[in-house]
Amino acid sequence: MLHVRDIMTTDLLTLTPETDVREALETLGRRHVSGAPVVSSGRLVGVVTGTDLMNFAAALPGVPTQRESVEEWGPESPVEAEVEREEIPANAYFSDLWDDAGADVTERIANVAGPEWNMLEEHDVSEAMTSTPLVTVEPDTDVEAAANLMKEKGIHRVLVTEGDRLVGIVSALDVAKAVAEHKLTRRTYVFNRDEDFRNET
DSSP: OOBHHHHOBOSOOOBOTTSBHHHHHHHHHHHTOSEEEEEETTEEEEEEEHHHHHHHHHHSOOOOSSOSOOOOOOTTOHHHHHHHTTSSOTTHHHHTTOTTOOTTHHHHHHOTTSTTTOGGGGSBGGGTOBOSSOOEEOTTSBHHHHHHHHHHHTOSEEEEEETTEEEEEEEHHHHHHHHHTTTTOOOOOOOOOGGGGOOOO
């Protein structure tokens, strides 16, 4: 009987909950994988796929870079007059460009690494990952049982764990390779009973 431990992948790409969304997408793309387990302090805490990350990114609100129509203020503008009298900060014009501008807009404008420049770096994997229920099997699970579990759940891989520690992954491709290499072939051995071979006297 072939077990999961016999075909699982142990050289694993993992992400942490704190990995930012942009880095996670770049990592999955660079390694040509569609998802990765999420591990924190050696414990399996979730799994995230490229689809999870893209759906999360698509749902983020856009960051305004310009207005469709910005009225030019003339010399008689009250804001400009107050700026010249130094009664309000000089960044008032820029604050008005953001509908959601708050007290910290000056810092946000000055910080080129901030959310206005890259929203994906402001969010991390913990916001997009699936944490429960995770589909896992133990290393001694029969490969056929793991394949049936993938079919039942409509997934392409299962995580292999010992307790809450991740030890491997088995994918549908791993199962297909095992089938192609005839590792799942069942052999039936037939033993004749001794009495069938006795000479009758």
